[in-house]
Amino acid sequence: MKKQSKLLIASTLAASAALLVGCSTLPSSAELDKMTAEVAKASFRDQGIAKTDRLVQDAANRECMVADVSGKPLDEKLAKQIEAANLATIKWPAGGYYIGDWKQGEKIAQNGRGMTWSDKAGSANGGNCYNCHQIDKKEISYGTLGPSLYNYGKIRGVKNLYAPESAAVIQYTWGKIYNSRAYNACSQMPRAGHMGVLKEDQMKHIMALLLDPDSPVNK
Ligand code: HEC
Structure with missing residues (x-):
């Protein structure tokens, strides 16, 4: 000091x-x-x-x-205002391509590194998702502040990523990871996109981990 x-x-x-x-x-x-x-x-x-x-x-x-x-x-009105203001900050991915590679997504979700004084500006951070969520069943170390995301896509009926009926849940999941306050004014979940923790391609990999029917999360 x-x-x-x-x-x-x-x-x-x-x-x-x-x-x-x-x-x-x-x-x-x-x-x-x-x-x-x-x-x-x-x-x-x-x-x-x-x-x-x-x-x-x-x-x-x-x-x-x-x-x-x-x-x-x-106050309900204030909560709605906060959510609307946060929703407006979300950057949706170009061309509507939301899904990357779940294997890379698993590594990013596992990784809690980044944003410290010893990290370089612009270097890639981890997503730190396991700190609060169960995700893949094989990983037995996880926090429980957030709900379990095991079977996330399967429970929400995503059988085919390109089917029109999958679009709403895909968009919501992107928005939630980008800026969780868009859907819950006082969310305790870090705003990974809004605060610049994750880059767009990293977010796509995490999306695949949660939503791809081939991801172990949905087996
Ligand atoms: C500090 C704890 C914390 C971290 C870290 C965290 N979350 Fe969350 N997350 C929560 C909480 C709490 C909720 C439920 C309350 C809410 O909606 O904000 C939640 C909700 C969610 C939801 C919505 C679930 C549903 O059924 O609607 C998704 C999806 C999600 N988190 C994904 C992630 C991903 C992906 C990461 C990593 C990039 C992550 N979270 C990191 C705490 C966290």
Whole structure:
């Protein structure tokens, strides 16, 4: 940690202590939020491709956190607005080609590397999907924050990738991986396309892993 950040933390803590001692009332939750944000900001610095702008919450993050803390669901109208704004960010693949190679998709889904200060700008990241989802039955190590994606395409009736009746689920899956908030305002799933974690061809490989009838996920 840089000397300057240490000093900043010390002065922020001193300021909070003064607030606690000097006032008969405790700081409001807004003041506490502000102090926490200041401490967090002072605790990190830019290094390589990892910049402190990652600490800046967008409007949706803020609204979802407020709803979460209050224990009430997000206002329905606001949720719809957040979803519509996120839907508008989705870049659909050129020529309508959504499906790559499931074998490469499995490697990308397994890989949780990338986006750290030691990674080079523009280098390919992993998708980190197993961190939250079961996908191929053969992989027994996976997180459960998200639903199981085993048999994903099969359960949704994708028997032929080129059949017109497969189009809706293919498009939804692309959109969900690109920007999960387009369909769930407060989704906890990382926005792989929107945040530039995955490139278009990597997304196509993961699509194949989930949807190709030949993928082990659908056996
Ligand atoms: C930090 C956890 C997390 C990670 C990492 C994650 N997801 Fe998710 N995912 C979720 C959660 C939670 C849901 C369900 C809630 C929602 O819809 O947002 C979900 C939902 C989904 C759905 C929709 C399922 C349905 O039945 O509609 C798909 C598809 C999906 N994830 C694919 C992926 C893929 C592919 C990756 C890797 C690129 C991935 N997820 C990475 C947490 C995660």
